[in-house]
Amino acid sequence: MPEPVVVDAMGGDHGPAETVGGAVLARREHGVPVVLVGRAGEIRAELARHGAVDEIDVVHAEEAVPMGERGTGGAASGASSLRVGCELLRQGAGSALVSAGSTGAVVSCAIRGVGRAPAVLRPALAIALPAVTGGATVLIDAGATSDPTPEMVAQFALLGASYARLVLGAADPSVGLLSIGAEPGKGNRLTRRVAELLPLLPLRFHGNVEGHDVLAGAVDVIVTDGFTGNVVLKNVEGAVRAVLTLVARSGTAAPEALREVARRYGPETHGGAVLLGLSGTVVVAHGSSRAATVARACAVAHDLAGGGVAARLRDHLTAEPVN
Amino acid sequence: MPEPVVVDAMGGDHGPAETVGGAVLARREHGVPVVLVGRAGEIRAELARHGAVDEIDVVHAEEAVPMGERGTGGAASGASSLRVGCELLRQGAGSALVSAGSTGAVVSCAIRGVGRAPAVLRPALAIALPAVTGGATVLIDAGATSDPTPEMVAQFALLGASYARLVLGAADPSVGLLSIGAEPGKGNRLTRRVAELLPLLPLRFHGNVEGHDVLAGAVDVIVTDGFTGNVVLKNVEGAVRAVLTLVARSGTAAPEALREVARRYGPETHGGAVLLGLSGTVVVAHGSSRAATVARACAVAHDLAGGGVAARLRDHLTAEPVN
Structure with missing residues (x-):
C-alpha cells in the first residue's frame, strides 16, 4: 500500500x-x-x-x-x-x-x-502550456530554481520528459532547450553547456528552440532555468491579455470566443503546475x-x-x- | 559639421x-x-x-x-x-x-x-514595444550581450533611459528591472545585484517588473540581460501569433482587425531596433x-x-x- x-x-x-x-x-x-x-x-x-x-x-x-x-x-x-x-x-x-x-x-x-x-539536485516546476497545434508543451523549470547549474537544468530535462510521458501520453517526448538561436553554439554560458550535456542523456534532444517556439507545439518539452521559465510563463499571460484587449477594442470578435482563448492561457489554468x-x-x-x-x-x-x-x-x- | x-x-x-x-x-x-x-x-x-x-x-x-x-x-x-x-x-x-x-x-x-x-562595457539592443495602453516600452537588452555582469546591465538601464527620452519623449523615464517577483529580494543572482545598483544611478528606478508587465505600459524602460530580453522579444511574437490564430479559428473576428494587431507586434516592426x-x-x-x-x-x-x-x-x- x-x-x-x-x-x-x-x-x-x-x-x-x-x-x-x-x-x-x-x-x-x-x-x-x-x-x-x-x-x-x-x-x-x-x-x-x-x-x-x-x-x-x-x-x-x-x-x-x-x-x-x-x-x-x-x-x-x-x-x-x-x-x-x-x-x-x-x-x-x-x-x-x-x-x-x-x-x-x-x-x-x-x-x-x-x-x-x-x-x-534541485526541484523544478513543470507546466503544460496549450500549443496552437492543439497539443501541449511542458515548460520546465517555470520558477522553482532561479540559478541552476548546467547539471541541474539537464536533470530538469529528464524530469520534464518523464512528466510529458505521464500527462501528455508522449511515448518518446522530444526536448528543446530554450535559447536565443537555433544553432548549437547560440545562447548564454549556461545554455551552451546544457546543450553539451543533453545529447548524453537518455532523452530525445531536439536542439535549441527560441521564444517564439514556446506555444508553437514544435516539441513536447521545453527546458530552461527557473528565472527564464518564470519570465516566459508570465510573459505569455501578459501577451495573451494584451492581444485579446486589442482585438476586443476592434469590436469585431465575439466576446465568448475571446474569453475562451483567455481561459486557455489563464494564470493558473494550463492544467495546473507540478513541482518535481x-x-x-x-x-x-x-x-x-x-x-x-x-x-x-x-x-x-x-x-x-x-x-x-x-x-x-x-x-x-x-x-x-x-x- | x-x-x-x-x-x-x-x-x-x-x-x-x-x-x-x-x-x-x-x-x-x-x-x-x-x-x-x-x-x-x-x-x-x-x-x-x-x-x-x-x-x-x-x-x-x-x-x-x-x-x-x-x-x-x-x-x-x-x-x-x-x-x-x-x-x-x-x-x-x-x-x-x-x-x-x-x-x-x-x-x-x-x-x-x-x-x-x-x-x-558592452553594447545593448533596444526595441520599443507597443504597450496596450497606447504608448510604448523600451526593452533593453533585446539580444546583444547574453552574459552581462550586473554593472553592464546597470549601464543598459542608463542607455535605455536615454533612448526613451529621445524616441518616446519621456522627460523622466521610469525604469523597471525584469525579474520574477515584485519584491526587491526576488530574482536570480544577477537581478538581485542589479537591483542594488539601479537606485544609485541617476534614473527613476521603478523596482522589479515581471513577464506580464512587458506589454502593460507600466514603465517606460524594462532592463534585462540580452539572453532573457531576446527570449522575451521572440516569445511576445510567438504568443501574439498563437492568440491571433486561435481567435481567427473562432471565425468571429474581422481579418483586417487581426492583421492590424499582428503588424503592431511583427518580428521587425516595433519601430526598429537600435544597437547602443x-x-x-x-x-x-x-x-x-x-x-x-x-x-x-x-x-x-x-x-x-x-x-x-x-x-x-x-x-x-x-x-x-x-x-
Missing part, C-alpha cells in the same frame, strides 16, 4: 466544500489513498455530507493560507494546512501533496518544507477547482509518485544523494 | 530603390548628412533619378548580405555593404549606421566590426521599409549620435575606456 496523497483541504477559492468532495471522489472513483489536512471540524462536517467520515483520515491544522498570499510570510509559518501537509511529505507519511492554493505560496512552502528526493524533484510530488490545482478537478489532480499526483520519476534519475546522472 | 550617417544601400527587401530615396529624403527633409554604402553603379543610377548624384557621397562595396542571413557567416565576411559600413564607423568616418537588413546580421556584424564607445554603446549608433530599420521610413531612421540615428547617449555614461559609472 503506497503512502496516501495529502490534500490541502483549505486551499482554493471554494475551500473544504470542493476539496473534501474531491478527496472523496479520488478515493472512490480513482482508487487513490488520500489524507485531508486542515481544520478538522470543517473537514469532518464535509465528509459527513458524503458519508465518508470513517473512510478518509484527517490531520488537523489550525490555519489556512489566504489565496492572495505570495508565500513569503504566513504561508510557511505557523500551523497552516500547507505547512502541515509539507511536513507529512518530509516525514514520508504522504507520497504527494495536492493544493488548490496560489502557486507561489505552495512552491515556496514546499521547497522549504519538503526535502529533496534522492539524486535530485522533492521527496514527494506537489501538484498545484487551479484555484477555482471543483471536486472533479481536485480528484484528477490527486490521480496525477498518485501516478507521478508511483512512477518514480525522481528515483529513475539516479540511473542517469551522477549526483550526491540528499536526505 | 558632424560625421554623416552611413546608410547600407543594399539592405532591406527593396534594396537601393528605397534606401537611396530614403537617404535623399533624410538629407533634404531632415537636414541629416548621409553617405551611401553599396554597389556604386546601382546607387548612382538611383541617385540620378532623384537628381542627387553630386549631393551624396557613395562608398563602394561589392557584396550584399542576403535578407535571410543570420549573420554567422557571410554577413561579416567579404566586402559586404554592412561590413564596409561598420568599418566607416570604426574609423570615425560615420556617426551612425542605418540598415534595413536582418536584425541578427546587422547586430552580429556591428558587434564585431565597430569598436565600443568610451566608458561603455558602440562607437557609432546602429539603427535596424524594418526590412520592408520604404524611403520615408529609412529617412526617419536616419534622423533618429543622427539624433542618437548627436545626443551623446554613450558619452554621458562616463559621468555616471566607473569603467575603463575602450578604444
